[in-house]
Amino acid sequence: MDQMDRTPPESHARGETVISVEDLAVGFGERLVIDGLSLDVQRGEILGVVGASGSGKSVLMRTIIGLIRKRRGLVRVFGHDMDRVSAQRRRFIERRWGILFQHGALFSSLTVKQNIQFPMREYLDLSPPLLEEMAMLKLQLVGLKPEAANRMPSELSGGMIKRAALARALALDPEIVFLDEPTSGLDPIGAGDFDELIATLRNTLGLTVFMVTHDLDSLAGICDRIAALGEGRVLSQGPLEQLKAEPHPWLQAYFNGPRARASHVHGKPA
Amino acid sequence: MARPSAIWGDAARGSGVLQLSGAWTADHASDLETTLETALKQGSFAAPFRIDCAGIVALDTLGAWLIHRARLALSERGEVSLAGLKRDQTHLVEEVAQAQMPPAGPPRATGAYPLLVDVGEAVVDAGKDVSKGVTFFGSVIAALGRLVIGRAKLRPAAVITQLERVALRGVPIIALISFLVGAIIAQQSIFQLQRFGQPHFVADLVGVLVLRELAVLLTSIMVAGRSGSAFTAELGSMKMREEVDALQTMGLDPVEVLVLPRILALLIGLPLLTFVSSMSAIAGAALVADIYGGISMEIFFARVQNIIGMNTFMVGMYKAPFMALVIGVIACIEGFAVRGSAESLGSHTTASVVKSIFVVIVVDGLFAMFFASIRY
Numbered sequence: 001m002d003q004m005d006r007t008p009p010e011s012h013a014r015g016e017t018v019i020s021v022e023d024l025a026v027g028f029g030e031r032l033v034i035d036g037l038s039l040d041v042q043r044g045e046i047l048g049v050v051g052a053s054g055s056g057k058s059v060l061m062r063t064i065i066g067l068i069r070k071r072r073g074l075v076r077v078f079g080h081d082m083d084r085v086s087a088q089r090r091r092f093i094e095r096r097w098g099i100l101f102q103h104g105a106l107f108s109s110l111t112v113k114q115n116i117q118f119p120m121r122e123y124l125d126l127s128p129p130l131l132e133e134m135a136m137l138k139l140q141l142v143g144l145k146p147e148a149a150n151r152m153p154s155e156l157s158g159g160m161i162k163r164a165a166l167a168r169a170l171a172l173d174p175e176i177v178f179l180d181e182p183t184s185g186l187d188p189i190g191a192g193d194f195d196e197l198i199a200t201l202r203n204t205l206g207l208t209v210f211m212v213t214h215d216l217d218s219l220a221g222i223c224d225r226i227a228a229l230g231e232g233r234v235l236s237q238g239p240l241e242q243l244k245a246e247p248h249p250w251l252q253a254y255f256n257g258p259r260a261r262a263s264h265v266h267g268k269p270a
Numbered sequence: 271m272a273r274p275s276a277i278w279g280d281a282a283r284g285s286g287v288l289q290l291s292g293a294w295t296a297d298h299a300s301d302l303e304t305t306l307e308t309a310l311k312q313g314s315f316a317a318p319f320r321i322d323c324a325g326i327v328a329l330d331t332l333g334a335w336l337i338h339r340a341r342l343a344l345s346e347r348g349e350v351s352l353a354g355l356k357r358d359q360t361h362l363v364e365e366v367a368q369a370q371m372p373p374a375g376p377p378r379a380t381g382a383y384p385l386l387v388d389v390g391e392a393v394v395d396a397g398k399d400v401s402k403g404v405t406f407f408g409s410v411i412a413a414l415g416r417l418v419i420g421r422a423k424l425r426p427a428a429v430i431t432q433l434e435r436v437a438l439r440g441v442p443i444i445a446l447i448s449f450l451v452g453a454i455i456a457q458q459s460i461f462q463l464q465r466f467g468q469p470h471f472v473a474d475l476v477g478v479l480v481l482r483e484l485a486v487l488l489t490s491i492m493v494a495g496r497s498g499s500a501f502t503a504e505l506g507s508m509k510m511r512e513e514v515d516a517l518q519t520m521g522l523d524p525v526e527v528l529v530l531p532r533i534l535a536l537l538i539g540l541p542l543l544t545f546v547s548s549m550s551a552i553a554g555a556a557l558v559a560d561i562y563g564g565i566s567m568e569i570f571f572a573r574v575q576n577i578i579g580m581n582t583f584m585v586g587m588y589k590a591p592f593m594a595l596v597i598g599v600i601a602c603i604e605g606f607a608v609r610g611s612a613e614s615l616g617s618h619t620t621a622s623v624v625k626s627i628f629v630v631i632v633v634d635g636l637f638a639m640f641f642a643s644i645r646y
Contacts, residue, residue, distance in 0.1 A: 109613030154610020173330035204362035
């Protein structure tokens with residue numbers, strides 16, 4: 001099996017930069033959605049990316065993972081310039097990240113279990129019983145009942161699709177997970193569990209989490225750092241407290257608005 | 271990176287210590303499984319057991335699961351304790367330990383029984399197909415009726431759009447294949463007719479064959495492949511994305527909005543295409559008759575005009591709307607039958623084309639018997 005330079009998470013000091021974006025520009029047609037954006041993600045942190053609709057949060061994520069071509073700038077993942085990596089190394093890097101798409105993107109003709117097993121079958125050399133057990137394990141790690149294993153994606157609720165998709169994203173124990181609105185469509189308790197799960201996985205697996213979210217509770221509860229996008233760049237980044245103090249009107253409205261006051265952003269309610 | 275290992279070391283007090291070391295990650299999955307299995311098979315050590323994980327340099331969920339599995343296996347023989355895990359790793363192992371494995375399902379039945387089940391299901395499904403088809407056909411006729419008496423709205427824009435896709439864009443390919451088929455039939459006929467010294471009969475033969483049967487059959491098969499499949503795929507993906515449900519909740523009848531324009535377009539388009547097909551097949555035949563049979567175009571067309579009556583031409587044209595109805599209804603039924611998965615979309619699109627072509631040929635056969643018995 002290709003070992004390249006896969007080193008265990010423990011051997012990396014936290015604080016090493018795993019994703020680095022410099023002076024990025026991405027556009028569609030005439031319009032530049034992202035223009036001059038720079039952002040670093042450290043190993044082991046949970047970064048929350050917020051921004052108004054259309055501010056390019058998902059576009060940023062899709063550009064980093066290579067689904068959208070950029071106009072200008074540099075994207076480095078694990079220190080590799082993604083424009084210059086060989087196809088082989090690129091595949092290797094892709095193995096080390098997991099992606100939870102906004103609508104799950106589960107394979108509709110496979111059961112939940114087969115969806116989770118799919119990357120394992122492709123990349124790992126597991127015996128059939130172990131493959132079975134690992135799929136059931138991942139399924140329950142994300143809080144799904146074992147009975148859900150044999151259902152088709154079309155028979156799942158929105159929240160279950162999210163969880164099943166997360167289980168698939170985690171199938172190969174990635175080092176980075178990209179989450180596109182992971183808690184949207186979940187009930188508050190489910191969303192809370194989901195946040196807790198992400199924090200646990202981060203702690204146990206040394207996972208780095210790049211999370212596009214609108215959920216103020218997740219931002220307050222588990223994000224180490226928040227990057228607010230707007231006007232095509234990062235308006236501000238830092239811990240929640242710092243962003244709340246920023247004078248920018250959108251940040252003020254977002255972090256100090258009525259919804260923010262109702263959530264945990266302003267301290268845990270009694 | 272360190273290969274994983276699991277070695278028994280005997281602690282001072284005689285209890286079994288299983289020392290784990292190396293990278294316990296998914297990359298070493300097959301190594302891990304065999305190592306652990308061999309270690310667990312060595313039964314010479316006595317309880318209480320201790321699993322010493324201090325040598326583990328990397329752990330992921332797969333490694334944690336295997337440690338948990340080893341603990342479970344040993345616990346059948348006596349008391350087990352875990353040691354040497356870092357705090358995060360302990361957390362991971364405990365997290366993993368909470369997973370429950372469902373018992374294996376009953377083994378799949380073999381032999382004649384499942385075959386009988388399959389046959390029975392296929393028969394029942396075929397019966398349901400027929401009743402579904404008749405029901406849907408009824409609702410299409412009802413919608414057409416509502417349209418005629420003015421209770422339903424005609425959507426001219428939708429009909430015209432569909433007509434363009436079904437008929438206009440189908441002209442080149444249908445004209446081309448008909449031309450070629452006409453030419454091929456003419457060539458083969460000339461070879462046979464020359465043996466009787468009557469090659470000019472090719473005009474009769476090709477003219478009757480094309481106008482009565484071939485043009486409408488070729489056109490219907492082509493339209494089933496081009497437009498029937500498109501209808502099924504469109505309606506199927508609309509169904510998958512709940513667009514059909516959205517229509518219904520707005521108080522609109524999907525049959526009226528989606529199905530009627532398509533079927534109307536087919537009803538208008540298929541006869542037109544049949545006409546195009548007839549003409550180009552005869553043109554192809556005329557060309558070949560000139561080249562292979564030495565029959566000039568004037569003679570060929572004059573003969574076609576003298577021999578072939580209006581009724582022959584009309585037989586083909588009468589059949590066209592029925593073929594249109596068959597193709598449209600089957601395509602739409604299959605489209606609405608699509609369920610959530612991409613696979614289901616594919617299989618219903620296939621079914622739509624295959625069933626349409628089959629039914630078109632059966633209907634053509636029935637018409638042949640009908641027209642023969644009324645001597646038309």
